[in-house]
Amino acid sequence: MSIIFFNVNGKDIQESNVDPELTLGYYLRNTLNLRGTKLGCEEGVCGSCTVVLSTWDHSKNRPIFNAVNACLVPLFHCHRCFIITIEGVPPGNVIKERMARGHAAQCGFCSPGFVMSAYALLRTAKNPTIAQINRAISANLCRCTGYRPILEALQSFMNQGCCGGKINGKCCKDEESSQKLSDFSDFPNFDPTQELIFPPSLIVYQEKQQIIHFKGRNIELYLPQNIEALLQIINQNPNSKIVSSAMITRLISSQGFRKDTWISIKNVEEFNKIEISDDWITVGSGNSLKILVDLLIENMNEETIRVEIGRFFENYSSPQVFNFASWIGSILMGAKSKSSVSDLLILLMVLKPEFELISGTKILLNDLLYNSNDKVVKNIRINRNIHGNLKLLKLGESAENDSTIFNFSALDDSIFIGLGGIPKPWDGIQFKDIIEKESLLISPKPLNFSKALNSTQIFGPSKLESVGRPIANVYNERTVSGDANFVNDTGSFKNAVHLGFVISTVPHAKIINIDISEATKIEGVYGYLDIRDVRGDNQPGLSSDDIPDDTKIFADGKVESVGQIIGVIGACDVVLARRAAKLVKIEYENLPSIVDFKEAIKQNLLLGKPLIFGCEEREFEAISSESIFEGEIHLGGQEHYYLETQSSLAIAGEAGEIVVHCSTQATSFTQLMISKFLDIPANKIIVKTKRLGGAFGGKVSNSAWIACIAALASKYFKSPVYANLSRSEDIQITGKRHEAFAKYRVGIDKNGRIEWCHYKVWLNGGWSIDHTEMVLFVMGIKIDDVYNMGKVRFDGFPVKTNTCSNTAFRGYGTPQAKLINDGIIRRIAWELGKSLEEVQEINMMNEGGKTFLGNVLHSFKLRECWENCKELADFENRQEYIEVFNKEHRNLKRGIALSGVKFGLPHPGSTAHGIASILINLDGSIQLTIGGTEMGQGLNTKMLQIASEKLNRPIETITIIDTSTDKITNAPETGGSQNTDTNGLAVIACCDRILKSGLEKILEKNNGDWMKSVKEAFNSFVPLQCTEYGIVNREQFGVSENDNPYFTTGACCVEVEVDILTGFNRLIRVDIVMDVGESINPAIDIGQIEGAFMQAYGYVTCEKLTFDKSTGKLEQAQAGKYKIPRSTMIPKDFRVKLLGTNKANNAQVYSSKLENHFLIDYFREL
Known part of the structure; x- marks a missing residue:
């Protein structure tokens, strides 16, 4: 029986019967229950799953620490490795402390990944440069913070945060500056002696297995330890697939059920050798891309070549991928890719290396790429003595950390160009056009990783004890330590069912037949659900009083968009569920579809009636404007890209009761949606939200769809059910910011003052209403933005297309209105030859003025x-x-x-209120509950500050556990930037009521002794709990309704x-x-x-x-x-x-x- 031996956070582990497709990420989370490692994309893109993978370098007698993506690394490649997760970084670690107290977390889903990327660097570089720090976290994504506090916290580890630039002979930190939020000068330095040591058991481990062999659900794997064993396996399995890091191979394999045999060269002793001679650098093909590039930078004889290679690979896709991916895989996969070009390949084209095959035959690069099918590369040899002027260029859609679509290498007279993402073959004329533009071949200004961030935050002092203080988010210590639980971290049910979503692959069609036989015959698949299993209302959003929504939870007889949910597969684990869902065969009868927004406008395809505000068109004719301009503005959509995808956990209970943990901004709305969908009373449903891993408006209606399906499945399977969308599913299924198209006519006087404006605006709603009509309404009433637009008419049209149904997004129509208006202002400035600022200031609104309404x-x-x-x-x-x-x-x-x-x-309206509840326990501790949800915006922290101020109690004695409909019901959704007001008013009302109900007098009598007063209040039957509404008081300020x-x-x-x-x-x-x-x-x-x-x-x-x-x-x-x-x-x-x-x-x-x-x-x- 084969085994792999490794260590996680100081604990030796031995595993047998490892499924070759099992990733380190799923193993850590599901087997070891180390949920601090988050899975945000499962493609190695977001960095949320970053862990440290360490190996022992016997030649240098020291450990090597690398950050890697746990979502990509196969578990079998962890043999003889030391893995450190966020849980293995000790409490009080200075990275965690600086991140937490430096305000470097908001929702916190990405925070463990940032900590681990920095941790890997600091375990390697005692005094890292600013460039090393910036590069280390360059592939970790955050959608909340804007990165400034994260960079400041981590850059503080380098020479007291100084970049060493000494511009004008002095440090920028010596300049006079205003108040800053964070000061790291009193923090201790990172001390590696206080961290986990490399396990001695791994250093002395003697491999006794010639061949490690595992057989999984689909893949049979061999890990030979030497060339002799490798040749034996190849002879016995002539149709096998040779893999190196196996990251991409596993990712492709995970999309289906194809049976295959893999032979990994990662542990072959001869393939891991490195030799440096006077003339050659020889690197075995089992080594990583990082090792090869580092060897070139260290050992090429000409300094200019070393520098250019180092500069070029600073922008390589991702440090985590760079650290683990094999160089041979980079070459071969890059050569096959239709969407990107291998950065290493373009360099090797000018270095002209030699490759040795396992047979001993030596071949050149062209032979490897085009004439060496089924041949195994043992090593690469590169001449150290290459001289000349080396130039390398990489272009992607972004300036860094992106797949390459164009790259270029030149060494003196040798020039090579790599093209990726080209939709069709290029002819000679097009290629000639490219090379004639010589300036394109000049390397653009390189990304400057070596510049330190300069930032200033200016704010006034506070005279209050709690309110007004820049305290850190109360959850920061939990989020940076990986201790903060999100929905998919909740519970650990052995009998849980996981859902895989069956979604439409065509934009518009009748559903003729659904064949689930291939999916349901697989062991571990429990069943399939769709519209036929719904006993309630499949369009529960139509019952909403505020925002009626005709979205169908399940497709009913036809689909109207790619990504529309048709049904779900229930299985024993999420990977199996997602794979099985792809085996469900849908027979369609295609219907005419309109995907193009402009075409839908042309055909006047609308989701509802046009919305019209403002004056009549004839009123414009009565104004003799000096100039009239007209134009068009087109604005694209935007994906929310919250790091935590849509997630729900439903647990069916007795007598029809059900508890749903949901990543939602709207617990009460979700409760009512589930009630309608299941046709059960809302009082049998509890919806709970601890925190959200980002939302930005995308977790109001869309999250309720997923919660409804999870609740239905939990009742059907009679088990806890996890419904967790993959990143790809989330992007396809859920709505975006609305694409917009506007036509305008504007009249101005000779000075550029606007006298009137007529807007015609079309919003791309997608296939159903969702929030489109309300977003269009908000856009219309705010169309004048910050300018006095004179007389205004707004004609708004909600457009239907066969695309995903667009939804709420941060700003809710206001950004589109703003961008349209800014386009008009810019047009006026251009036409009149005036500065933009002059036209802006002439038309800017003032205190006491009025909007066009x-x-x-x-x-x-x-x-x-x-x-x-x-x-x-x-x-x-x-x-x-x-x-x-x-x-x-x-x-x-x-x-x-x-x-x-x-x-x-x-x-104004029904959302202008909040609800809060306060419970004072006999030990003096206080539990606060509000109707709003914490999603990284710091709402709970602000509420705790308000309660602390009103009750004169330390924040540490007050807690908010979660938002739950069994504590607060009928609460408005959290959004629109008003929740500190609405919930804050409710918290103040609660505190006032408790104090005025008798506790205040008892406190006065006891000279403020809280514990004594609480016990006396209890014994005197004085209420120690209450629930209150907070209602926005417009009359107080003389403001109309x-x-x-x-x-x-x-x-x-x-x-x-x-x-x-x-x-x-x-x-x-x-x-x-x-x-x-x-x-x-x-x-x-x-x-x-x-x-x-x-x-x-x-x-x-x-x-x-x-x-x-x-x-x-x-x-x-x-x-x-x-x-x-x-x-x-x-x-x-x-x-x-x-x-x-x-x-x-x-x-x-x-x-x-x-x-x-x-x-x-x-x-x-x-």
């Missing part, structure tokens, strides 16, 4: 933010500098622009640099000034502002959604194909100032205003 602008500080921002940004001087810069640079150009934003809060009591306003100045040849761009500096009143927590507010800003940057630069018009499929339906901003893309100078204001600002809770999340608006200017 007549809503009064209460507590409106936009002008103050604008002037503060211009001063903070040194706007005019930088404009002059940029003019000089652009004259001096041919291909690099810079731009600078200002923009303003407004958002009226709280919203439909008006907003106040406006959150802000201004931003952005400076960018663009390479006009490649389109690559980078943020030079960003200055933001926001009026949030007297902030309840400046750290949380600033974090939300920065995170929204980077999400906005992604929307207008690197994030795009496109559909194949012939198949209806989303072309970015995988984690690696949809590009969100990375840590390397943030502005190197990032300044945020909270304006600060007096208490007379119509704010609801401690004179605070809610931060505006919609900084998405600032980029259209550029």
